[in-house]
Structure formats: C-alpha cells, structure tokens
Amino acid sequence: MTTTRTPRERAAFLTDGCDHVETLSELAQRLETGRPLRVYLGLDPTSADLHIGHAVVLRLLQRFVEDGHDVILLIGDFTARIGDPSGRNALRPPLSTEQIEANMQTYAAQAGKVLDMSRVTLRYNSEWLSKLTFSDIYKLLSQTTVAQMLERNDFKQRYENGTPIALHEFVYPVAVAYDSVAMNVDVELGGSDQLFNLLISRPYQVHAGQLPEICITVPLLEGLDGEKKMSKSLGNHIGLTDPPNDMFGKTMSIPDRLIPRYARLAAWWPAERVAELEAGLAAGRVSPMDEKKRIAEDLVTMYHGRDAARTARDWFERTIQRREIPAEMPELPLGGHSKVADVIVAAKFAESKRAAARLIGEGAVKIDGAVVEDPAARWTATGPAVLQVGSRKFVRVIP
RNA sequence: GGGUCGGUGGUCGAGUGGUUAAUGGCACCGGACUGUAAAUUCGGCUCGCGAAAGCGAUACGCAGGUUCAAAUCCUGCCCGGCCCA
Numbered sequence: 230m231t232t233t234r235t236p237r238e239r240a241a242f243l244t245d246g247c248d249h250v251e252t253l254s255e256l257a258q259r260l261e262t263g264r265p266l267r268v269y270l271g272l273d274p275t276s277a278d279l280h281i282g283h284a285v286v287l288r289l290l291q292r293f294v295e296d297g298h299d300v301i302l303l304i305g306d307f308t309a310r311i312g313d314p315s316g317r318n319a320l321r322p323p324l325s326t327e328q329i330e331a332n333m334q335t336y337a338a339q340a341g342k343v344l345d346m347s348r349v350t351l352r353y354n355s356e357w358l359s360k361l362t363f364s365d366i367y368k369l370l371s372q373t374t375v376a377q378m379l380e381r382n383d384f385k386q387r388y389e390n391g392t393p394i395a396l397h398e399f400v401y402p403v404a405v406a407y408d409s410v411a412m413n414v415d416v417e418l419g420g421s422d423q424l425f426n427l428l429i430s431r432p433y434q435v436h437a438g439q440l441p442e443i444c445i446t447v448p449l450l451e452g453l454d455g456e457k458k459m460s461k462s463l464g465n466h467i468g469l470t471d472p473p474n475d476m477f478g479k480t481m482s483i484p485d486r487l488i489p490r491y492a493r494l495a496a497w498w499p500a501e502r503v504a505e506l507e508a509g510l511a512a513g514r515v516s517p518m519d520e521k522k523r524i525a526e527d528l529v530t531m532y533h534g535r536d537a538a539r540t541a542r543d544w545f546e547r548t549i550q551r552r553e554i555p556a557e558m559p560e561l562p563l564g565g566h567s568k569v570a571d572v573i574v575a576a577k578f579a580e581s582k583r584a585a586a587r588l589i590g591e592g593a594v595k596i597d598g599a600v601v602e603d604p605a606a607r608w609t610a611t612g613p614a615v616l617q618v619g620s621r622k623f624v625r626v627i628p
Numbered sequence: 629g630g631g632u633c634g635g636u637g638g639u640c641g642a643g644u645g646g647u648u649a650a651u652g653g654c655a656c657c658g659g660a661c662u663g664u665a666a667a668u669u670c671g672g673c674u675c676g677c678g679a680a681a682g683c684g685a686u687a688c689g690c691a692g693g694u695u696c697a698a699a700u701c702c703u704g705c706c707c708g709g710c711c712c713a
C-alpha cells in the first residue's frame with residue numbers, strides 16, 4: 230500500500246483513464262479511513278471466453294488489488310440462469326446450469342491472466358439471490374419506479390422502437406443492486422455501458438443503512454470492426470486465450486483510427502506515450518503499420534510472453550506481408566481422400582464439399598504454391614505437400 | 629380477453645400462385661490492389677452425388693389443406709408489436 234500519497238492522489242491514480250467516477254471525492258474520503266475498501270466486479274458467465282475488452286476492467290481491478298484492497302470477483306451465476314437484458318437489444322435466453330458451470334470453470338483461469346487471483350475472492354451471487362423470498366423481491370422492487378427504469382438508454386430505445394422488453398429485464402438491475410447490498414461493498418467497477426446498473430445500487434445501499442458504493446466505469450473497447458463494442462457474439466473480439474498468431478493478426482486488422490485506442494486500452498501504453506503516438510500519426514511522422522506491429526507485439530507479450538510475440542510478428546511479416554509459406558504448420562494425414570475438395574474439408578478450411586469446390590474456383594487454393602484450377606481436381610501429390618487456402622490457412626498433408 | 633398488424637436465409641429487409649433458392653443492404657469467404665487482414669474493386673455465399681453437362685434433397689414460425697403448381701390462398705396452432713379492456 231502506498232503511504233506517501235494523499236487519499237486524493239491515490240483516488241486519482243486508481244481511477245486514471247476511467248470514464249466515469251461517482252464520485253471521486255467519495256472515493257478519496259473512503260480511502261482516508263485507511264481501511265481496505267471492498268471492491269467488486271460482476272461478470273455474467275454468459276460466454277465461455279473473456280476477451281481483451283474485459284481485460285480493461287480487470288486491469289483496473291488489479292490496480293485495486295495492488296493498492297491493498299479487498300477485491301471480489303463476482304460471478305453472476307444466478308442472474309445468468311434467469312436471463313438478463315443484453316446490450317444488443319435482444320432477449321438473451323437463460324443459460325442452463327451446465328452451460329454456466331462450464332463457463333465459470335474457464336472464467337477464473339482466464340481472469341488470472343490479468344488479475345492476481347491469489348489475492349482476489351471469488352463469489353457467486355446465487356449465494357444470496359437464491360435465498361430471497363417473493364416478498365423480499367416485492368420490497369426491493371418497490372424502491373424503483375418504471376420511469377427510472379425507462380431512463381436507461383437501452384430500455385428507452387427499445388420501448389420507443391416497439392422492441393419487446395420482458396418484465397424480468399427490469400428486475401435484473403435490481404438484482405445487481407442487491408449484490409452490492411448483500412456484500413456491503415465500497416466500490417463497484419464496470420464497463421461504461423453498465424453505468425446505469427451500477428448507479429442504482431447506491432439508493433439501495435442507503436436504504437439498507439450502508440454507505441453508497443462508488444461507481445467506476447471504464448471505456449468500452451471497440452471491436453476489430455471499429456464500429457461496435459468488442460463482443461464475442463459479434464465476432465469482432467480478441468480472446469484472452471487466442472493463439473499468438475491470431476492475436477497479432479487481429480490487432481493488425483483494426484482500422485487505423487483505432488490505433489491510439491488499442492495502444493491505450495489493449496496494449497496499456499501510458500497516456501503520455503499514446504499522446505505522442507497520436508501526434509506522430511496526425512503529423513505523418515510515424516507509420517501506422519509499424520505502430521500497429523508494436524501494439525500487437527506488446528499485446529501478445531502480455532498474454533503469451535515475449536518470445537511468442539516475436540514469433541508471431543515474424544510469422545505475420547512472412548506469411549501475411551510477404552506471402553511466404555510458413556516454416557511450421559499443422560500436419561494432416563491424407564486419410565484416403567482422393568479429391569482436393571475433400572482434403573480441404575478434412576482440414577476444416579471449408580464447411581462443405583461444395584464450399585471447398587467454390588474456393589478452388591475462386592483461385593484460393595494452392596498445393597505447394599501452385600494454384601489449383603479445377604474444382605474437381607484429384608489429390609496427386611505422392612509425398613507430403615503443403616495445402617494452402619486463402620492467404621493464411623496452411624496445412625501439410627501427409628499421404 | 630377484444631381488435632389489428634406481423635413472423636422470410638448469419639442478420640436486416642424485398643417478394644403475395646407459376647422458368648429460379650427466393651431482389652437488395654450488412655456480415656462473412658475469396659481474387660486483385662495495398663504499408664495492412666484498412667480503403668477500393670471484382671467474384672462467391674443451402675447440402676449431397678457426379679469428370680462434366682447435370683441429377684437429387686432440404687428451405688420462407690409450426691401442422692394440415694386447396695392447386696398441375698404456394699414463401700405467396702384456406703384452416704388450426706405457436707410467438708411477437710401496437711391499440712382497447
């Protein structure tokens with residue numbers, strides 16, 4: 230714990246780079262008491278994989294760990310079972326218990342890539358939510374009005390557009406608010422899209438005779454498309470468990486205007502360095518591609534280590550930029566297939582034989598560097614041969 | 629509960645009895661180009677069999693029906709929006 234800084238300075242340090250803090254002075258006051266604060270982040274186990282967008286808030290949580298606070302990672306197993314409002318304006322189906330269990334298994338491990346899990350308490354909100362009686366829930370619901378709910382942008386838009394809003398979706402923010410009450414927390418973190426959900430915890434805590442939590446939100450990282458927020462279901466994400474080459478390549482694919490954003494939120498460059506980068510880009514002093522490579526390399530280093538990052542960079546430069554055939558690639562036994570299209574399907578480079586035949590017709594398929602032209606071509610190589618589909622899918626086929 | 633409109637391919641959205649897997653946008657895949665997996669541009673985008681021309685199967689909420697022929701008409705059911713209660 231830092232003792233040389235004033236509470237105000239500590240509060241500013243802890244919330245550096247955050248979107249919204251409700252409120253900074255409360256945080257400073259709370260820090261002034263000298264006791265470790267109880268800080269939590271809620272995650273819904275709705276998908277099995279965390280991505281680098283999640284890492285932004287996990288990193289903030291880690292900052293609180295390092296500052297000596299009681300940090301809780303709350304898995305929303307109960308809320309996930311009920312179903313919740315999703316930012317995609319669609320009703321998200323409730324998950325089965327098995328799915329949730331499976332997802333939760335991988336969560337802690339993946340969060341551990343950013344968070345020091347040995348200093349984090351893992352909790353599940355079924356612990357208290359499943360014990361509430363119907364009359365408890367009635368009392369909780371009476372504390373919030375429909376008008377307040379409709380203030381939330383997502384609900385407002387959906388109501389105006391005539392998109393259905395199920396009643397249970399109104400209950401979801403209340404359930405999340407109750408999490409804060411049940412754990413009597415001092416600080417709650419979330420993405421900026423969660424601000425509403427975080428804020429309504431405060432009156433609930435006051436009502437329960439607690440101090441209202443300080444709500445801190447972090448910027449949402451845009452996905453690879455540069456348009457929507459990063460999300461696995463949109464397929465525009467970089468997973469924390471993605472292999473090095475994928476991480477590197479995906480980072481290279483972001484639109485140029487996202488470079489500073491990724492430098493800051495994905496590669497965690499300090500604010501000054503990002504400012505410098507922005508100035509350099511604007512003035513045309515630095516090459517966007519080189520900067521992307523730096524960001525990509527830093528990112529891969531974070532999750533796979535320096536060597537893997539270097540290898541990934543090398544792979545990208547050879548295979549993608551210079552279109553060379555990579556030195557290493559998976560091997561696939563020919564397994565009695567006689568047509569090239571069948572081998573493509575066996576290598577999982579196409580979903581069906583028709584799709585494979587189309588790829589050949591498009592000139593996308595090469596064997597040992599030579600384009601295959603006939604969609605019905607037979608596999609004629611007698612020794613190991615490199616099958617390439619598109620510019621980055623390779624497999625060594627062993628007869 | 630009553631009225632009314634609607635449920636189309638990964639998604640949005642045309643299409644209202646007849647060469648046809650179904651216009652188009654987006655997404656996705658591929659070619660060219662490029663510092664780039666960006667932008668642009670061109671092409672592809674249900675599955676199986678066949679060397680190929682082709683043949684066959686499945687598809688417009690679900691189940692039946694009418695018809696030589698239905699995503700398109702009829703009946704029932706399921707689901708949803710809006711208005712009224």
